[in-house]
Amino acid sequence: MRLLMLVPLILAALTVPSGAYYYDGNALYAMCMSTDNNVGYMERARCGGFILGVSDTMDSARAVNKSPVCVPPGVQAGQLQDIVTMYLRDHPATRSLEANLLVVMALGDAYGCASKR
Numbered sequence: 023m024r025l026l027m028l029v030p031l032i033l034a035a036l037t038v039p040s041g042a043y044y045y046d047g048n049a050l051y052a053m054c055m056s057t058d059n060n061v062g063y064m065e066r067a068r069c070g071g072f073i074l075g076v077s078d079t080m081d082s083a084r085a086v087n088k089s090p091v092c093v094p095p096g097v098q099a100g101q102l103q104d105i106v107t108m109y110l111r112d113h114p115a116t117r118s119l120e121a122n123l124l125v126v127m128a129l130g131d132a133y134g135c136a137s138k139r
Contacts, residue, residue, distance in 0.1 A: 044121070045072065045120075045121035045122075046117065046118055046119065046120060046121055047110055047116060047117030047118065047119055047120075047121055047124045048117045048118065049121065050069060050072065050106075050110065050121040050124065050125075051107070051110040051111070051117060052065075053065045053066065053068050053069040053072070054066060054069035054070075054103060054106070054107040054110070055107065056069075066103075069103060069107075070099055070100070070102075070103045072121065072125070073099075073102050073103055073106050073125050074099055074102065076121075076122045076125040076126065077092075077093055077102055077125065077129060080092060080125075080126055080129065081093060084135075089135075090135075092129055092130060092133050092135040093129060093133060094133065102129065105128055105129060105132045106124070106125050106128045106129070108128075109124065109127070109128030109131065109132075110124065110128070
């Protein structure tokens with residue numbers, strides 16, 4: 023029963039009106055690639071935290087739907103950040119999309135659970 027109560031919350035978190043997202047891919051890529059000596063490490067940590075949050079939400083939603091999780095056990099946070107950063111680097115035309123969608127696309131691409139848009 024508790025699991026069924028989570029479904030509306032997860033759907034509400036994943037359903038965002040067009041243009042109402044917090045970061046786009048350009049902002050996420052800038053955070054992930056930050057080399058500023060004063061704040062670069064904080065920006066990269068914020069990038070990693072965002073990616074982990076999306077990954078956890080994505081796998082929670084998949085679990086609720088009784089689908090296998092996307093990211094295999096044992097994958098480290100740094101690996102997820104590398105995967106997403108490389109995806110953003112290699113697909114610059116997509117960076118105007120919502121950052122959360124791009125994280126799902128990157129991880130789906132890497133682990134064979136790609137989301138169709």
